[in-house]
Amino acid sequence: MSFTPDIRLFSCHYTSQQSCADQGHKLQQLDFPENVTMTRVVCTGKLEEITLLKAFEDGADGVYVVGCPADGCHNVKGSQRAAKRVEAVRSALGELGLEKDRAKMFFLPRGLHPEFVDVAQEMTDHIAELGPSPF
Amino acid sequence: MIIAERKPLAEIIEMVQDCKKILVLACRGCVTVCSAGGEREAEILASLIRLGLKKAGKSAEVSDASLVRQCDKEYINGIDQFKDQYDAIVSTACGVGVNFIANLRPDDNVFPALNTTFFGGSSEQGIWTEQCAGCGDCVLHLTGGLCPVARCAKSLMNGPCGGSVDGRCEIDAEVNCIWQMIYDRMGRLQRQEELFASAPICDWSTAGHGGPRKQVREDLTV
Numbered sequence: 307m308s309f310t311p312d313i314r315l316f317s318c319h320y321t322s323q324q325s326c327a328d329q330g331h332k333l334q335q336l337d338f339p340e341n342v343t344m345t346r347v348v349c350t351g352k353l354e355e356i357t358l359l360k361a362f363e364d365g366a367d368g369v370y371v372v373g374c375p376a377d378g379c380h381n382v383k384g385s386q387r388a389a390k391r392v393e394a395v396r397s398a399l400g401e402l403g404l405e406k407d408r409a410k411m412f413f414l415p416r417g418l419h420p421e422f423v424d425v426a427q428e429m430t431d432h433i434a435e436l437g438p439s440p441f
Numbered sequence: 442m443i444i445a446e447r448k449p450l451a452e453i454i455e456m457v458q459d460c461k462k463i464l465v466l467a468c469r470g471c472v473t474v475c476s477a478g479g480e481r482e483a484e485i486l487a488s489l490i491r492l493g494l495k496k497a498g499k500s501a502e503v504s505d506a507s508l509v510r511q512c513d514k515e516y517i518n519g520i521d522q523f524k525d526q527y528d529a530i531v532s533t534a535c536g537v538g539v540n541f542i543a544n545l546r547p548d549d550n551v552f553p554a555l556n557t558t559f560f561g562g563s564s565e566q567g568i569w570t571e572q573c574a575g576c577g578d579c580v581l582h583l584t585g586g587l588c589p590v591a592r593c594a595k596s597l598m599n600g601p602c603g604g605s606v607d608g609r610c611e612i613d614a615e616v617n618c619i620w621q622m623i624y625d626r627m628g629r630l631q632r633q634e635e636l637f638a639s640a641p642i643c644d645w646s647t648a649g650h651g652g653p654r655k656q657v658r659e660d661l662t663v
Contacts, residue, residue: 354481359488398485401450402493440496
C-alpha cells in the first residue's frame with residue numbers, strides 16, 4: 307500500500323529565498339514534492355526544539371531543517387545552533403523508540419539549487435520507507 | 442547553583458503511564474540556569490510525554506506551567522492555581538523542589554523529571570562542573586579557595602595522593618588533581634608553607650552523615 311508522508315520543512319529565509327520566487331511556481335516546475343510543507347524562518351538559529359516536536363504532535367511523519375552552510379551562515383552560527391537542536395530532537399526520538407532519521411538537518415547554499423528539491427525528495431523517499439509516524 | 446539533568450524519557454513515561462491529567466511544573470530557579478528544568482525544558486518535556494504516551498497507545502492531558510521556585514512554601518502555594526487540572530505533577534525542579542511539593546501537598550502525586558547531580562558552576566557555555574559538596578565545614582580558607590572535598594576523588598584533606606600524575610587524577614586523565622592545583626595556587630600566593638600543617642581527622646557529621654541537616658536563623662523566624 308502506498309504511503310505519502312506528511313513532511314514539514316523549516317527553512318532559513320536566505321536558503322529558501324529564491325525557492326519562493328514567482329510565488330513558488332519555480333519550485334513546482336522543479337517537481338518539489340507536494341507533501342512537503344515549508345515554513346520559512348528568519349534564521350534556523352531561531353528555531354526551538356519545541357517547534358520541531360509540535361510538528362510531530364501535529365501529525366508530521368518527518369521533519370527537516372534547511373539552513374545555510376555551517377561555515378557560511380548569514381547569521382554566523384544560526385545553522386550550527388539549529389543543527390544542535392535537530393540533534394536534540396533526534397536523540398529524543400531515539401529515546402521514544404522511533405527512527406532518529408524522522409528528523410534531519412541539511413546545510414544548503416543560498417538560492418534555488420537542485421539540492422533544495424533533492425533533499426525534499428530524499429526525505430520523502432526515506433520517510434515513505436519508514437512508514438507513518440506512530441504519533 | 443544546583444545542577445541537574447533530565448531523566449531518561451522511558452523512566453518518566455513509566456512514572457506517569459496511568460495518569461490522565463499531568464502537570465509538568467517548571468522551576469525558574471537554578472534548573473532554569475542550567476537548562477534542565479526551566480519553562481522551556483518543561484514545555485519540551487510535556488510534548489515528549491504526550492508523544493511517548495501516544496506511542497504507547499495511551500492518552501492524557503499534559504500541560505506545563507512554572508513557579509518562581511519550588512523550594513519555598515509561599516511559591517509552592519502557587520500550585521493552588523492549578524487545582525483540579527492534574528492528577529500528577531511532574532516536577533522539573535531539583536530534588537528539593539520535589540520534596541517540598543511532597544511535604545506541602547500530602548495528597549498529590551509528584552514525580553521527579555530530573556536527576557539532581559551536584560552544586561556547580563558553568564565553566565563555559567553548556568558545560569557545568571562540580572565545585573562544592575555542601576559538607577557543612579568549609580576549609581576553603583586553608584586551600585586557596587579550591588575545594589578538596591568536592592574536587593578530589595577521595596575528598597582528601599591532606600593531598601595529593603600517589604595517584605596524582607602530571608597534575609592529573611588517576612581516575613581520569615581529563616580530571617585535574619585538585620591538590621596539585623591547590624599546591625600551585627598556594628605557591629603563587631606565597632602561602633605554600635601553610636600546607637605543611639596536617640589537617641586533623643575530618644568530622645563528617647556536618648556533611649549529612651549525622652542525618653538530615655537543618656538551619657535555623659532566629660532573627661528571621663516569625
